[in-house]
Amino acid sequence: MIRYDALDALPVREALPALHDALEGHGTAVLVAPPGTGKTTSVPLALAGLLGEGPARRVVVAEPRRIAARAAARRMAWLLGEKPGASVGYSVRGERVVGRHTRVEVVTTGVLLQRLQRDQELAGVDVVMLDECHERHLDADTTAAFLWDVRQTLRPELRLVAASATTDAAGWARLLGGAPVVEAEGVSHPVEVVWAPPTRPVRPPHGMRVDPALLAHVASVTRRALAERDGDVLCFLPGVGEISRVAGQLGGLGDVEVLQVHGRAPATVQDAVLVPGTRRRVVLATSVAESSLTVPGVRVVVDAGLAREPRVDHGRGLSALTTVRASRAAARQRAGRAGREAPGAVYRCWAEAEDARLPRFPAPEIKVADLTAFALQAACWGDPDASGLALLDPPPAGAMAAAREVLAAVGAVDSAGRATERGARLVRLGLHPRLGRALLDAEGLGAVGDGTSDAAAEVVALLSEEPPREYGDDLAAALRAARRGNDAYGARWRAEVRRLRAAVRGPGKGAAAQGPERDAAAQGSRRDAAARGPGRVVAVEEAGRDTAPERPGRGAGVEGAGRRGSGGAGDGSVGVVAALAFPERVARKDGASYLMVSGTRAELPETSALRGEPWIAVAVADRPVGRGHARVLLGAAVDEAAARLAAGALLEERDEVHWGDGDVVARRVERLGAVELTVRPLTDADPGLVRDALLEGLRQEGLGLLRWSAEADVLRKRLAFLRRRLGAPWPDVSDEALHARVDEWLEPELGRARRRADLARIDAGQALARLLPWASGEAARLDELAPERILVPSGSRVRIDYTDPGQPVLAVKLQEMFGLQRSPEVAGVPLLVHLLSPAGRPAAVTADLASFWKDGYKGVRAELRGRYPKHPWPEDPATAEPTRHTKARLAK
Secondary structure (H helix, E strand, C coil): CCCHHHHHCCHHHHHHHHHHHHHHHCCEEEEECCCCCCCCCHHHHHHCCCCCCCCCCCEEEEECCHHHHHHHHHHHHHHCCCCCCCCEEEEECCEEECCCCCCEEEEEHHHHHHHHHHCCCCCCCCEEEEECHHHCCHHHHHHHHHHHHHHHHCCCCCEEEEEECCCCHHHHHHHCCCCCEEECCCCCCCEEEEECCCCCCCCCCECCECCHHHHHHHHHHHHHHHHHCCCEEEEECCCHHHHHHHHHCCCCCCCCEEEEECCCCCHHHHHHHCCCCCCCEEEEECHHHCCCCCCCCEEEEEECCEEEEEEEECCCCEEEEEEEECCHHHHHHHHHHHHCCCCEEEEECCCHHHHCCCCCCCCCHHHHCCCHHHHHHHHHHCCCCCCCCCCCCCCCHHHHHHHHHHHHHCCCECCCCCECHHHHHHHHCCCCHHHHHHHHHHHHHCCCCCCCHHHHHHHHHHHHCCCCHHHCCEHHHHHHHHHHCCCHHHHHHHHHHHHHHHHHHCCCCCCCCCCHHHHHHHHHHHHHHHCCCCCCCCCCCCCCCCCHHHCCCCCCCCCCCCCCCCCCCCHHHHHHHHHHHCHHHEEEEECCEEEECCCCEEECCCCCCCCCCCEEEEEEEECCCCCCCEEEEEEEEECHHHHHHHCHHHEEEEEEEEEECCEEEEEEEEEECCEEEEEEECCCCCHHHHHHHHHHHHHHHCHHHCECCHHHHHHHHHHHHHHHHHCCCCCCCCHHHHHHCHHHHCCCHHHHCCCHHHHHCCEHHHHHHHHCCCCCCHHHHHHHHCCCEEECCCCCEEEEECCCCCCCEEEEEHHHHCCCCCCCEECCEECEEEEECCCCCEEEEECCHHHHHHHHHHHHHHHHCCCCCCCCCCCCCCCCCCCCCCHHHHHC
């Protein structure tokens, strides 16, 4: 019996006429309804005609998470007085509760995405509702784009609803072709905001690290909320680890029950949270409780103000979730949990002044996540670069290029980016493409156990959802723990193993597709003709939002081999599967750390069971704060043979000639990416490579490697002066310019050189003379414009110092310049005259001799005539006879 009393109490009922009108008139709509209005449960029933209003339709509701999908379906079934599987059912990864009379099916966005790849027309579906679209998960954005494409090209009668409490309504309205925005009034239960920042500064989150001081503060605020308010408390934390730590700090709460709710929690715990408790409760939850779920009894929310988002470090080949400040939209969603049933309060663990600085909405996953799975979905849809997809945000070009490289390496796309048969099969597996590659290749090579997919499926299932940290960092040991474990993770792992085994053995295995796959391929061909031409392929298997495609940063490679153990998935075979999934993270021990074939260094914890292994395959890694190397969180031992085969695309043998340790190093190297496998001396190195190495040495250590005589050094300085003073055609002789013109001045000597010693025999001055402007005839004026020496009044020829190209220096004894009224010049530039004492020490510096004789000479004369009485010190130097001799010599 339909519970009309409960349905009539839902405020969204008032918006249903406007929603019906929007769908009838436009076919699409954006529904904005605050938390607690019944958007997720009442609207689908009404659209399906299950409430006695409107025609009977089949409605699919897409939720971002399994827990929300199951809960929504159960709530709708309860409102109808039925059990799930009758009029309302649900489909999530590994679980399908749907009957022949089901009119409303709640699915995860991942399941819907796979269903669209299999059946692009969504035959039999009349309405699709994308719930909680504000979360901007990649699966949800992709699904929305595919649905709009279907509506535009194949099924204009398909109705689409984008629904949320805090979404960018204008953006979604534009995306859905100018869809009307329907707003529902919220529940009138006020929620008081209590600002509860830490009393002392806490460190901002970095990577997965959250300051323990903040977690202690959250626990303290939770205790405060229990004391100050009635009802259950819902506390939002970013991840499982933080939930566990805060739970440990909430001991001694008496009759209060503490529940931990997250994606890894047992289904029994998740379900228990959704029914009223017999005791007062504190529910510690991740963002899974942010949307779609009503936790009965909650009157208080404690918000740590943090969230987890994916990030990719393309430079290091690593990716992981990172902790960020929650958006204002998320904060509103969380606060709304406190006012669903009655007035409530939200304790925000940050200062009110900080609130305005929070981002408005969460960062769209398409902007920050690994796009490998998205790129494969787009390629299988027939739009390899996703340029034709209706997306709120376009995928970043760099991330798409990196994704296509991975897909090409695993054979999922061809050179044009179009999906191959192998790519279509990878999509059907419902895994991240890299994990799918490991599953298929390990099976095909017989790399695990008896050559079937069974053991490979076990390892891949372990990689598709990271095992609990208590399982350790050795993948082989974690597999043994999962096999014997009776915990929630073990149950999910066994279900995923069964799914993967069925997926590998099911329709579509091999080149000859049969049954549903063949029919779907035909549908894809028809769809291609109706839309953008050939290239679309299809998929069969379904996967949820919480499947491996949301796990970014996997690798690419070719084949695999075993290392240790035999039968089933031995230790070495586990490593083979990991290496096939992450070949760029195969690593060899190198001193105290491991060097991955990608070039990134990684370290193992002191307590790791993998320490000392010559080779490992790194499955999960991060980069701790302030550390240059990655940290291995999960890996497996492999041998060199497995490494060579798994990362075969990076295996090469080549001659390497470079400058190292002060000389030319020539060797033949076999390397696996950045890892050197074998090295042999090279005696017949290519002359071109040797020449490049010598140039590298000249760039690193400078042109001083050549033989620079005093004359050569002076020539270079003279040319530098003329270049600065006169410009072209006088050559630029700076290091950069000489490196750029090495072919013009250092050949053929450089071509004959083979090592450092040969460079030292090259006469730099002779080579440099080749750059003189001989063709124009200006070279003949070198001695005129920039003479090496100049004749002074005493008759001496004194060398000019061109070290400073801005003003050359003439260092000469003062007595030799007597009688000279003007300072000498070169190329029109007055020389800076350093007048020396009879002992050759500087006595004065001037560029204006006439002024010096008039004003400066008297002081110098007074100071030096007593010290050097044998030398002439006339009162009028301007008219005196220049000399380089003493008075006695002059008297003779």
